[in-house]
Amino acid sequence: MEQTPNLAGPPLTPRTAVVWSVLRAELDRRSTAELTVLDVGGGTGGFAVPLAQAGHRVTVVDASPDALAALSRRAAEAGVADRVRAVQGDGDALAGLVEPASVDLVLCHAVLEVVDDPVPVVAALAGALRPGGAASVLVAGRSAAVLGRAMNGHLDVAAALAADPDGTAGPRDTLRRRFDAEGAAALLTAAGLTVEEIHGVRVLADLLPAAVADGQPAALVELERTLAARPPWRDVAAQLHLFARRPA
Numbered sequence: 001m002e003q004t005p006n007l008a009g010p011p012l013t014p015r016t017a018v019v020w021s022v023l024r025a026e027l028d029r030r031s032t033a034e035l036t037v038l039d040v041g042g043g044t045g046g047f048a049v050p051l052a053q054a055g056h057r058v059t060v061v062d063a064s065p066d067a068l069a070a071l072s073r074r075a076a077e078a079g080v081a082d083r084v085r086a087v088q089g090d091g092d093a094l095a096g097l098v099e100p101a102s103v104d105l106v107l108c109h110a111v112l113e114v115v116d117d118p119v120p121v122v123a124a125l126a127g128a129l130r131p132g133g134a135a136s137v138l139v140a141g142r143s144a145a146v147l148g149r150a151m152n153g154h155l156d157v158a159a160a161l162a163a164d165p166d167g168t169a170g171p172r173d174t175l176r177r178r179f180d181a182e183g184a185a186a187l188l189t190a191a192g193l194t195v196e197e198i199h200g201v202r203v204l205a206d207l208l209p210a211a212v213a214d215g216q217p218a219a220l221v222e223l224e225r226t227l228a229a230r231p232p233w234r235d236v237a238a239q240l241h242l243f244a245r246r247p248a
């Protein structure tokens with residue numbers, strides 16, 4: 001398996017490998033700089049802590065005090081507490097928490113599908129970025145949810161998901177919306193960002209029997225990487241990763 005040379009942190013998995021590949025390219029491109037990173041809805045720091053270990057300064061804004069407490073413990077254990085700032089707050093109110101146009105790299109992973117309205121959150125992300133800064137946005141994929149429900153025998157739920165304009169299965173759904181690549185890209189473009197890359201994350205991982213996924217982890221990561229950028233595989237992934245930039 002290919003290693004991530006300038007990023008300490010957990011081993012690469014189908015959940016993280018493609019995103020780290022894209023982030024690593026951006027970090028390598030700016031290899032001399034200590035970057036200012038903002039992770040919106042960063043939770044317990046699965047990305048924030050490795051980025052701090054790689055020498056960058058990371059602010060995590062999250063609505064959950066429990067998640068932030070876990071983040072602070074994790075950062076302390078990793079010896080990077082001085083490079084990780086935990087801020088409780090809302091993703092659509094970043095202007096009061098982070099200096100506008102001050103951030104080199106903003107992460108917003110698995111958040112836009114749970115917030116009340118993704119439009120002000122994306123506007124806030126774009127406003128936090130310096131000109132030339134980049135955004136890493138990970139969202140739940142709609143097609144994968146339809147396929148997954150159908151393959152588990154829940155054809156009624158699959159039909160509801162396919163028909164619903166927001167890609168949810170109704171009020172008991174844990175997510176408020178799901179995205180296709182075009183819809184997610186349009187959301188970022190409308191906020192003034194230029195979408196540079198779109199990848200699928202977990203094209204196969206959630207569909208395989210556990211014995212296959214657990215038995216051949218390196219081969220699975222490699223295959224996920226191979227398929228990630230290629231429609232139609234990209235478009236049936238459990239998550240879609242968009243890498244976008246605020247024009248310089």
Ligand SMILES: C[S@@+](CC[C@H](N)C(=O)[O-])C[C@H]1O[C@@H](n2cnc3c(N)ncnc32)[C@H](O)[C@@H]1O
Pocket residue numbers: 040041042043044046061062063064067089090091092108109110111114115116
């Ligand atoms: C599914 S978790 C994702 C965590 C992390 N980004 C990841 O990919 O592992 C969603 C996170 O978003 C946070 N969150 C939800 N709504 C938010 C909001 N309006 N503003 C800021 N954070 C929010 C939650 O507290 C939670 O930590």
